[in-house]
Amino acid sequence: MPDSRPIAILGGTGPAGMGLALRWARAGETIIIGSRDAQRAQEAAANIKNKSGDNARVSGMENSAACSAAGLLVLTVPFEGQATLLKQLKPAIRAGSMLIDATVALAAGVGGRASRTLGVWQGSAAQQAAELVPKGVSVAAAFHNLSAELLNGDQAIDCDVIVCSDDAGASQFALTLAGKIPGVRAIDGGKLENARILEQITALLVGLNIRHKGHGGIRITGLPPEAYR
């Protein structure tokens, strides 16, 4: 597992990216917050350090620089920015990198509802990401269903993370990182194409949150103990 290898969170100044950075910094990971704006990234990194303690290893960089500095990438941008950012970062992404995509194609991105999704030609935002990364970069889909608000708090999170990938290494990367978030159980969800369902679940949870005023998550029940990491 990456322990000493830095993890770049691209688009990491948004609520989901900040929450993941906080949890992983607390778990001892080396985190690079990526942003379009290097200064904003550095401010976000300082913010994470404040919350996670002086020993936390968190820095901030412009997204391309973050890609150059890390082979482990996590993408947490709104869907409407995903393709543009990946095309822009293509020259900066190192050969052999692994990318975890957490993008959900919410209709809110085009002025619609956050409880509805857009159809993505490739089947899912994660599959779009897989098409846009340089050859040889492997992609896993994960972390769609974690409440950003809960991630940015201090409590254990009552939610499972399902990981979908066609690559064993990327899958393992995501499963391990998921297991570092207190309360979270990581579950191998099979092929990357299944990401479309994880993405839809986010829209369902958004709808439930609006209707019931909560911070919804999901647990998968009924699997044998060895299915949960």
Added chain:
Amino acid sequence: MPDSRPIAILGGTGPAGMGLALRWARAGETIIIGSRDAQRAQEAAANIKNKSGDNARVSGMENSAACSAAGLLVLTVPFEGQATLLKQLKPAIRAGSMLIDATVALAAGVGGRASRTLGVWQGSAAQQAAELVPKGVSVAAAFHNLSAELLNGDQAIDCDVIVCSDDAGASQFALTLAGKIPGVRAIDGGKLENARILEQITALLVGLNIRHKGHGGIRITGLPPEAYR
């Protein structure tokens, strides 16, 4: 709640229908098992009675007769039979009936995988059902994600049932019936259009069951107590 009003389970001799019938018969509901074949329906009803005790009120009828005898309908057929059955039953369905649809458009229905779904023009199998029932019949989507094998057992079920409907009455009918299955919590999932996500979750669970050898279900976490019935 319907307590004394009979509930017809159409296509009720399949594993899901039998499991629901068993659980509701045990909860004191009056159940009519519907099937293409009246004799098969009666055998299934006898089977349920055997498992749920002599006081159970369970009978079996041909599907059309079941519709004529009950205003509360639950549809548990494979997707590939859904539209044909609803068209056939249209004259038999009573005005003002409520229908709960549990159909999932698994690709297995056309020779594909049960871990993948087919696209349904209306958005979901439940919305297709809503288009095919007689005017004035209200539709709710529910019970997609309960393991048929667990339903046919004796244990409480570690799974939530999310109910989607555009009609308050149909929604209440489904929420109340869900709450009668030991272990199950019922959650209002909003409009019928959201059924597409419930249907997709079934495919995800099928995939997880194959991969991890389990009987997967889902729990929604993080909502306030009053969201769970």
